[in-house]
Amino acid sequence: MESISVDKAIFTTRSMRRLRPDPVPREDIEHIVEAATMAPSAGNYQMWAFVAVTDETIRKKIGAAYRESGNYYIRDTVLVDPNTDAERMRVYGKAMYTVEHLAEAPVIIVACSTLAIPNDSAIAAGPFGSLFPAIQNLMLAARGRGLGSVLLTLATDHAPFPPTENISVRKILNLPEGVETVAIIPVGYPKGQWSRPRRDENLKVLHWNSWGN
Numbered sequence: 001m002e003s004i005s006v007d008k009a010i011f012t013t014r015s016m017r018r019l020r021p022d023p024v025p026r027e028d029i030e031h032i033v034e035a036a037t038m039a040p041s042a043g044n045y046q047m048w049a050f051v052a053v054t055d056e057t058i059r060k061k062i063g064a065a066y067r068e069s070g071n072y073y074i075r076d077t078v079l080v081d082p083n084t085d086a087e088r089m090r091v092y093g094k095a096m097y098t099v100e101h102l103a104e105a106p107v108i109i110v111a112c113s114t115l116a117i118p119n120d121s122a123i124a125a126g127p128f129g130s131l132f133p134a135i136q137n138l139m140l141a142a143r144g145r146g147l148g149s150v151l152l153t154l155a156t157d158h159a160p161f162p163p164t165e166n167i168s169v170r171k172i173l174n175l176p177e178g179v180e181t182v183a184i185i186p187v188g189y190p191k192g193q194w195s196r197p198r199r200d201e202n203l204k205v206l207h208w209n210s211w212g213n
């Protein structure tokens with residue numbers, strides 16, 4: 001398969017919510033998880049684990065848990081709030097597609113921390129700051145194989161809106177104590193086109209030598 005440059009992967013990887021149901025080769029899932037593990041981690045503890053869910057029954061259970069949290073937070077909280085700005089209405093409007101269709105992704109990868117994450121942000125920064133670079137590696141490696149993905153944190157152990165009526169993702173996956181869900185990443189061949197993510201383009205985030213320059 002034709003490989004793409006690192007720059008091309010970075011500049012064309014956006015959230016792919018609309019995924020085809022076609023199965024993803026096992027070798028590709030193994031590759032993108034291996035790519036995830038090339039990320040840096042605090043103290044090189046490599047405190048990550050990934051559960052790749054292809055089983056339709058389990059995907060549907062995860063989809064139900066996510067739908068409950070997504071409906072509660074996105075549909076019934078953000079989208080009905082008169083203070084929600086237009087850009088957030090657009091972003092969260094799109095996010096509702098995932099709320100309704102998560103289980104249709106052929107693979108749902110649940111990224112876990114193998115260290116329990118405390119509320120203390122100074123300590124939590126270690127595992128979170130290790131998991132998310134790994135997840136980004138995974139998403140870029142997926143892009144390299146023509147696979148789309150989107151990073152979800154609702155319905156995980158550290159989301160402010162875990163499901164209450166549905167069984168939690170950690171229970172669905174039978175995670176042992178101390179292993180915690182950090183993100184849910186549906187992966188599959190995209191229905192949409194790759195394109196540059198929608199971002200501010202004028203490099204206003206860059207300051208030279210001191211703030212404001």
Ligand SMILES: Cc1cc2nc3c(=O)[nH]c(=O)nc-3n(C[C@H](O)[C@H](O)[C@H](O)COP(=O)(O)O)c2cc1C
Nearest residue numbers: 014015016091095096098150151152153154197198
């Ligand atoms: C830490 C983090 C948590 C996120 N959680 C969710 C989520 O729970 N549900 C969702 O639909 N999107 C989630 N997203 C995806 C963002 O909405 C998305 O990346 C953002 O709107 C930018 O869109 P783009 O990736 O297409 O550029 C999350 C992204 C990040 C970085």
